[in-house]
Amino acid sequence: GENVEQHPSTLSVQEGDSAVIKCTYSDSASNYFPWYKQELGKRPQLIIDIRSNVGEKKDQRIAVTLNKTAKHFSLHITETQPEDSAVYFCAASILSIQGAQKLVFGQGTRLTINP
Amino acid sequence: DAGITQSPRYKITETGRQVTLMCHQTWSHSYMFWYRQDLGHGLRLIYYSAAADITDKGEVPDGYVVSRSKTENFPLTLESATRSQTSVYFCASSVAGANEKLFFGSGTQLSVL
Numbered sequence: 001g002e003n004v005e006q007h008p009s010t011l012s013v014q015e016g017d018s019a020v021i022k023c024t025y026s027d028s029a030s031n032y033f034p035w036y037k038q039e040l041g042k043r044p045q046l047i048i049d050i051r052s053n054v055g056e057k058k059d060q061r062i063a064v065t066l067n068k069t070a071k072h073f074s075l076h077i078t079e080t081q082p083e084d085s086a087v088y089f090c091a092a093s094i095l096s097i098q099g100a101q102k103l104v105f106g107q108g109t110r111l112t113i114n115p
Numbered sequence: 116d117a118g119i120t121q122s123p124r125y126k127i128t129e130t131g132r133q134v135t136l137m138c139h140q141t142w143s144h145s146y147m148f149w150y151r152q153d154l155g156h157g158l159r160l161i162y163y164s165a166a167a168d169i170t171d172k173g174e175v176p177d178g179y180v181v182s183r184s185k186t187e188n189f190p191l192t193l194e195s196a197t198r199s200q201t202s203v204y205f206c207a208s209s210v211a212g213a214n215e216k217l218f219f220g221s222g223t224q225l226s227v228l
Contacts, residue, residue, distance in 0.1 A: 006157070032214040043205065043219040044158065051214075089157055093213045100165040101213035102173060103148070105158040 004092050006106025014114050019080055021109045023090035024072040032093035033066060033073045034103070039086045047088075048075070077111075085113045118142050121206050121220035129228050134193045136223050138206030146209045147189040148217065149173075149181065151202040158205065164189055165212070196227045 006023045013019045025033075034049035050057045050064045050073065057064050061080075066073040077084055090106040119140040128134050138147065149161040150173075160173030162181040170181050178200060180192045189208075193200055203224050207217040 009155075034216070036217075043221050044217075045219070046216045049216070091158075096171060100163070100169075100171055101146075102160055102163050102171070103213035103217065104160060104174065105150070107155060107157040 004090060004104050004106040006090050006109060008109060009107065010110045010112070012112045012114060013080055015080055015082060017080055019075075019077045019084070019111055019113075021075045021088055021090070021111070022072060023074070023092075023106050024070075025092040025104075026071070027092065027094050028068075028071065029095055030071075030092040032101075032103075033064070034091050035062075035064060035075050036089045036091065036105075037086045038089065038108075044089060080113045082113050082115060085111060087111070119206065119208050119218050119220045121204075121223050123223060124221065125224050127226045127228065128196050130195075130197055132196050134196050134225065136191045136193075136204055136206075136225070138189045138191070138220060140187055140189075140208045140218075142208065142210075142218075143186055144208035144210050144218070145186070146212050146215075147183065148207040148209075148213075149179075149189070149191045150205045150207065151175065151200075152205060152222075153202050161191065161204075163213075193225075198227050201225060201227045 031052040036044040037047045038044040061078045063076045087108045122137045148163040150158040164170045164183040206220040209215045
């Protein structure tokens with residue numbers, strides 16, 4: 001079936017260190033891969049996304065890499081800060097039989113930044 | 116984002132009752148989505164809609180009904196609530212589909228006793 005696997009489920013790093021979260025997807029036709037951040041009690045918000053025609057995208061301390069051959073993509077956060085503590089979700093777009101796009105999410109990673 | 120609102124914010128109901136969760140967006144976005152969030156499962160897609168009168172099932176549609184008679188509204192109905200439907204429900208919208216940024220509502224926390 002169509003699914004997105006995300007690892008690890010929890011991640012704890014020291015402030016200033018880097019954090020990496022990895023996802024794999026099953027549908028080779030997927031072409032859009034966003035990452036959402038959800039702070040405690042808040043709604044998910046898009047932080048970065050990548051499309052299948054590029055292998056890497058960077059926005060300040062956040063970067064995402066995509067390996068279409070292996071069907072996996074990763075989120076990299078450098079120089080982590082306390083405000084990076086949140087749950088992060090990866091997702092992949094999937095084309096339905098009816099021709100509409102739907103977004104399937106991974107299970108989430110709870111990232112904790114230790115001061 | 117104030118442009119997409121969900122109501123109620125909290126809801127407690129009993130098994131077997133019908134419950135409707137409301138979602139309203141003011142941007143005229145074509146696509147709208149309903150997700151449920153449960154610990155260990157992330158965000159799972161219940162139903163989505165590409166336009167008014169066009170809806171389709173997601174990953175976990177059983178026990179839910181949706182309608183989209185107007186572009187701005189996308190209500191989710193639990194026909195006969197079960198305890199397994201206790202969850203946080205998020206509505207989202209996007210301009211042109213799942214290949215674009217999703218704007219999420221603030222969520223509805225539903226408890227089925």
